[in-house]
Amino acid sequence: MLLARDLAKRYGDRVALDGVSIEARPGEVVGVLGPNGAGKTTLVSILCGLRRPDRGEARIGGEDPAAAPSARARLGVCPQEVAVYPELTAEQNLRFFGGLFGMRGARLAERSRAVLERVGLADRSREPVQKFSGGMRRRLNLAVAMLHEPAALLLDEPTVGVDPQSRSHLFEEVARLRGEGRAVLYTTHYMEEAERLCDRIVVMDLGKIVAQGTLAEILALGGTARRVTVAFADGGAAPDRAALARAAAPAEVLECGPVSVVLSAADPGALLPALLGHLHAAGHAVAGVEVERRTLESVFLKLTGRRLRDE
Amino acid sequence: MTGFLAILRKNRDLFLSDPKGLFLTFLMPVVIASLAGAAFSGMGGGEEGGNGESEARKVPLLVVDEDATPASRKLVDRLAKAKGIEVQVPEGGLAAARDAIRLGKRPAALVIPKGTGEALERGLFAAAFSGRKPKLALLVDPSRQMETGMLRGVLFQEVMAAAAGDLFSAEGGRRMMRTSLEDVEKAGDLLTEEKAQLREAFGLGLQFMERLGDAAPRVRGEGAPGGGPAGAGGMPQPFEIAEEAVTAGGRSNPFQGYSNFAHAFAGMGVMFLLFGVLDGGLLLIRERARGTLARIVASPTPASALLLGEAVWLVGMGVLQLAVMLAVAHLPFFGVRVQGSWAGLALIAVATSAAGAGFGLAIAAFFRTEKAAQGAAILVILVMSALGGSWWPLFITPKPMQDMASWTITKWAVGGLEGALWRGWSLAEIAPSAGILAGMAALLGGIAWARFKFE
Numbered sequence: 102m103l104l105a106r107d108l109a110k111r112y113g114d115r116v117a118l119d120g121v122s123i124e125a126r127p128g129e130v131v132g133v134l135g136p137n138g139a140g141k142t143t144l145v146s147i148l149c150g151l152r153r154p155d156r157g158e159a160r161i162g163g164e165d166p167a168a169a170p171s172a173r174a175r176l177g178v179c180p181q182e183v184a185v186y187p188e189l190t191a192e193q194n195l196r197f198f199g200g201l202f203g204m205r206g207a208r209l210a211e212r213s214r215a216v217l218e219r220v221g222l223a224d225r226s227r228e229p230v231q232k233f234s235g236g237m238r239r240r241l242n243l244a245v246a247m248l249h250e251p252a253a254l255l256l257d258e259p260t261v262g263v264d265p266q267s268r269s270h271l272f273e274e275v276a277r278l279r280g281e282g283r284a285v286l287y288t289t290h291y292m293e294e295a296e297r298l299c300d301r302i303v304v305m306d307l308g309k310i311v312a313q314g315t316l317a318e319i320l321a322l323g324g325t326a327r328r329v330t331v332a333f334a335d336g337g338a339a340p341d342r343a344a345l346a347r348a349a350a351p352a353e354v355l356e357c358g359p360v361s362v363v364l365s366a367a368d369p370g371a372l373l374p375a376l377l378g379h380l381h382a383a384g385h386a387v388a389g390v391e392v393e394r395r396t397l398e399s400v401f402l403k404l405t406g407r408r409l410r411d412e
Numbered sequence: 413m414t415g416f417l418a419i420l421r422k423n424r425d426l427f428l429s430d431p432k433g434l435f436l437t438f439l440m441p442v443v444i445a446s447l448a449g450a451a452f453s454g455m456g457g458g459e460e461g462g463n464g465e466s467e468a469r470k471v472p473l474l475v476v477d478e479d480a481t482p483a484s485r486k487l488v489d490r491l492a493k494a495k496g497i498e499v500q501v502p503e504g505g506l507a508a509a510r511d512a513i514r515l516g517k518r519p520a521a522l523v524i525p526k527g528t529g530e531a532l533e534r535g536l537f538a539a540a541f542s543g544r545k546p547k548l549a550l551l552v553d554p555s556r557q558m559e560t561g562m563l564r565g566v567l568f569q570e571v572m573a574a575a576a577g578d579l580f581s582a583e584g585g586r587r588m589m590r591t592s593l594e595d596v597e598k599a600g601d602l603l604t605e606e607k608a609q610l611r612e613a614f615g616l617g618l619q620f621m622e623r624l625g626d627a628a629p630r631v632r633g634e635g636a637p638g639g640g641p642a643g644a645g646g647m648p649q650p651f652e653i654a655e656e657a658v659t660a661g662g663r664s665n666p667f668q669g670y671s672n673f674a675h676a677f678a679g680m681g682v683m684f685l686l687f688g689v690l691d692g693g694l695l696l697i698r699e700r701a702r703g704t705l706a707r708i709v710a711s712p713t714p715a716s717a718l719l720l721g722e723a724v725w726l727v728g729m730g731v732l733q734l735a736v737m738l739a740v741a742h743l744p745f746f747g748v749r750v751q752g753s754w755a756g757l758a759l760i761a762v763a764t765s766a767a768g769a770g771f772g773l774a775i776a777a778f779f780r781t782e783k784a785a786q787g788a789a790i791l792v793i794l795v796m797s798a799l800g801g802s803w804w805p806l807f808i809t810p811k812p813m814q815d816m817a818s819w820t821i822t823k824w825a826v827g828g829l830e831g832a833l834w835r836g837w838s839l840a841e842i843a844p845s846a847g848i849l850a851g852m853a854a855l856l857g858g859i860a861w862a863r864f865k866f867e
């Protein structure tokens with residue numbers, strides 16, 4: 102449904118995209134994860150026909166969105182920056198954008214009501230958007246994208262600045278869009294979103310794809326070993342390192358001290374019973390166990406040497 | 413089509429969302445035009461143009477010599493040599509002169525009717541006392557009071573000199589004394605006592621002339637009084653210049669239609685129309701900055717529909733704005749009337765708005781930020797308004813400025829509107845101005861289309 106093939110785009114000397122290929126099939130949510138400047142918005146703008154790539158091609162349902170109005174008609178876009186008329190009411194905005202997609206009359210009115218309902222703005226529909234809060238504007242921004250029931254959606258960081266409750270509301274919407282068989286390209290730099298929402302994830306950095314696949318496939322790229330930390334209650338001596346290593350094998354002991362021990366294990370599930378049994382038998386009072394969760398964050402760090410977020 | 417209509421409706425919604433816009437679009441122009449019209453009306457009343465510029469520039473005077481006698485030709489030659497005016501002879505005679513004034517191309521025409529030469533030869537005194545004065549006609553454009561005031565002064569001097577000139581040439585003098593004597597005898601409105609005195613005076617004059625022979629000095633007309641309708645030294649003026657304002661009202665109703673308000677409403681109407689389309693241009697730039705333009709581009713509605721929709725919107729708003737202006741001008745207080753073709757008025761209003769729309773779109777195509785666009789465009793609008801006659805009548809400006817004015821939208825728009833209002837132009841007479849505006853609209857629109865960046 103949504104297809105980017107070997108896209109390249111530069112702004113002057115700056116490379117924004119370099120050989121990016123992505124596909125989203127009907128009923129599939131593809132997450133594009135990348136830090137600021139990775140090229141996500143550039144990718145979206147090419148896919149919606151706003152910009153032309155220097156190389157490669159964009160296709161919506163097999164057609165070039167820059168050339169074929171019918172391709173654009175099948176596409177709903179939620180831009181990263183809120184793009185609505187602040188002077189107009191939510192309803193007037195929807196009426197205008199619906200008109201651009203050839204909608205009118207009863208269908209337009211009915212669809213406007215439906216999407217406003219979905220994003221929780223039904224009771225504010227007759228207020229000028231400039232009286233909305235930032236999060237409410239974002240929700241309207243998304244409503245515009247869904248208005249004409251497009252077969253494919255490009256959602257460019259739709260949840261930035263949206264409160265947690267509205268955000269999980271939006272997640273439900275995305276899940277519902279997938280359930281309706283729509284193809285969704287969802288860009289974000291939030292790990293949780295990509296992990297929670299997306300069937301497939303494309304990790305981008307500096308205009309290039311650094312990894313792609315299902316969540317599990319990508320996590321696997323982060324390496325097999327995970328850190329397991331066991332903390333002790335106060336007052337004990339440090340365990341015997343050699344004994345610990347024998348008991349924990351094949352896991353590796355990284356640290357061994359009076360407060361905690363740290364190990365690296367490929368299979369923490371198999372390690373834990375033996376490890377805890379050994380520590381208990383040696384008379385150490387265990388206060389807590391922490392198993393490192395494999396995250397996209399850590400994968401990204403491993404793949405690029407940089408953190409995903411600037412903060 | 414749905415997309416195109418959506419764009420128009422969106423602009424309407426945006427326009428109505430801002431009450432300030434309503435005020436600026438409709439109320440402000442009316443207020444300013446009223447003030448300008450009232451301010452200029454204080455300038456009327458045939459004062460002489462004390463303005464250095466209008467004196468430095470020769471005022472063209474059309475001369476229609478219907479008499480075509482040696483004496484009338486002499487008068488024309490005299491006028492041709494006079495300072496400050498430039499005598500031009502219209503090809504098509506009186507009708508052409510009348511049209512030239514009505515179309516605003518010339519400020520005035522002097523008509524020398526049949527019999528003028530004879531009356532001139534009859535002489536100064538005869539003319540003064542017999543009532544058989546040379547009767548000249550001056551057709552004027554009532555909106556060009558500075559120029560016509562100046563012309564009046566020069567004409568008075570020169571005609572006076574022409575009438576007096578022959579008195580002092582020996583041949584003409586003798587003849588004049590004789591005809592004067594005859595006239596005195598025939599004159600019915602003189603008392604017997606006066607007749608006797610004049611008879612004596614002309615008799616002495618005749619003797620004097622005959623003795624003088626060909627050695628008589630030529631006296632030039634320099635000393636003749638200038639300005640004012642009264643003749644010299646208490647003597648009745650020896651000639652008449654009947655003035656006729658050439659407007660749509662024609663001879664029967666000379667000043668009908670012209671008022672300073674007609675000019676003010678046309679001039680200010682066009683200037684505020686340009687400010688209105690500037691807002692339209694700024695809106696497009698704002699659309700780009702806000703990302704709504706990207707949304708429009710990403711929709712199946714083609715980009716051409718967007719620009720076309722904006723253009724149609726701007727033309728419609730321009731026409732509406734001019735209509736409101738003219739409706740207010742039509743109120744009894746202002747008394748501006750449409751003396752020309754209504755179809756022509758509609759044509760010039762649409763053409764003006766189209767040129768304005770082209771201007772607005774070109775602004776949006778040339779500037780990326782509202783601030784830059786606003787600064788530059790306001791300057792252009794003010795310069796066009798000053799050059800093109802929105803603020804003051806074009807003719808009071810120096811020649812180089814008038815030449816530049818042809819490049820402005822305002823000149824053709826204000827000129828065309830005034831034509832349709834008080835000058836009483838026909839559709840065909842308005843068409844050239846409308847055509848030039850349409851050309852400007854096409855050029856500016858084309859540039860906008862070629863340059864406009866949708867990203």
Ligand SMILES: Nc1ncnc2c1ncn2[C@@H]1O[C@H](COP(=O)(O)OP(=O)(O)OP(=O)(O)O)[C@@H](O)[C@H]1O
Binds near residue numbers: 135139
């Ligand atoms: N209009 C533009 N002109 C010049 N350079 C641009 C333009 N838009 C983007 N870039 C550059 O292209 C690169 C990719 O930008 P892009 O907006 O696609 O990143 P992004 O992944 O969407 O980032 P973010 O998470 O901050 O939204 C960046 O280096 C950016 O500076």
Ligand SMILES: [Mg+2]
Binds near residue numbers: 141143257
């Ligand atoms: Mg972005």
